Amino acid sequence: MLVLSASDQERLLHMPEMIEAVSTALKEYSAKRTVTPVRTVLNVEKAEGHAIFMPSVAEGAGSLGMKYVGSFPNNKKMGKAAINGVVLLADVQTGEPLALLEGSYLTVMRTGALSGAATKYLARENARILSVIGTGAQSIGQCEAVMAVRNIEKIRLYNRSEKKAYDLAKQLRTRHEVEVLVHQDADQAIDGADIVVTATSSSTPVFSSRLAPGVHVNAIGSYQPTMQELPTHAVAGADKVVVESVEAALEEAGCLQIPIQEGHFSPERIHSELGFIISNEAAGRETDEELTVFKSVGFAAADIVVAKYLYEKALRENIGQRITL
Structure with missing residues (x-):
């Protein structure tokens, strides 16, 4: 063994x-x-x-x-x-x-790779600015994977503990020739971003501002029905919401369950499992204006x-x- x-x-x-x-x-x-x-x-x-x-x-x-x-x-x-x-x-x-x-x-790198796969099929080809909210253990895998599939020129970071954000910024600058900025406000960090990653353990939404058309979101932090990392409007306003597993997402993802309970989203609005998109059985991004969300809870x-x-x-x-x- x-x-x-x-x-x-x-x-x-x-x-x-x-x-x-x-x-x-x-x-x-x-x-x-x-x-x-x-x-x-x-x-x-x-x-x-x-x-x-x-x-x-x-x-x-x-x-x-x-x-x-x-x-x-x-x-x-x-x-x-x-x-x-x-x-x-x-x-x-x-x-x-x-x-x-x-x-x-x-787990860190597998979760990053899942976001990398989602980004490959759902983010705009010309996406250049990545915003990461939550700079704990999962964040390095997220950055590495997104940069593996898109030509990222700028990374914008926010974390409740500013030191952790600066630690990640230092790590990223060591690994890559990329501009990295640390912000003191989550809404500021996502302003102008092409790809947004939320990688926190928060039970309440980690940003409040509306997402611009064309943005892609990888939401990977919340994994319990009571945890809502994304604001309801981000899910309700998305053109495509994609998951690894419909069954697991509807059972475990508060980012979907809470908007459903509030009457702002429904299970039928889940566009597809990512596997179907990879297999060309469902559409990925179809226009530059689509707002897309990948909600990950992980799967064995x-x-x-x-x-x-x-x-x-x-x-x-x-x-x-x-x-x-």
Whole structure:
């Protein structure tokens, strides 16, 4: 069995390949060639934490496995990470465990790759200005993926903790020749942006101003019915709202559920799953004036297909630690 740490995965990762891997997962899911149950969340009351289990099998992509994520906010008081995770990859033919991958880095880059795939099909070809609201752990994957599919010239950042925004700005300037600005107001940060990413844990909308025609939004932060990262008008006013999974989005995405409850949106207005667009069974962006929204809640099929991509590449490049169970 192979163990791949976060640093191992970073050595292996090539974002265009990652975007291709998640695109395969999206197509397989929408074609109903996967078994991907909605995530199981176990409340651990005494520790005030959540244990999340996400299994999937995508036989057409040769992938079988499960992701586990533990979210225990009180860990910070003990000097430990609040979120920990692993992905178990198994042989789709025999069920034998093949690899154990550190889950936090994989999730950051997989989530970024999902936004990269959405941006490829839904953002304007001439998009040049990226705005990112929320500059925590997920933000670097978002920036890397969007820059892999569009020629981004300027990145505008906003975070409640200004220091985190400056930290990301420094990281981006080190990695890329791109202009990076830090703003003190979210509405200011999105003003004039071609692509907007929201990557926060906020339960209430993170900006208030109206989005201009032609903007594309990747909303990746909220993942519970009570969390509404996007203002209702952003969803209600969109020409196309796209999701990974209609079932999961309607069960887990407060950004959609709350506008539905308010009477400003309906399930029938979800344009498509992204997998259908990638497969050319549904339209992506059709005009430069369309306002498009990709609402992501994550799905396990993407985790296991990405895990298989990293595992196979690790074997070829002799990266990782072999263990015997």
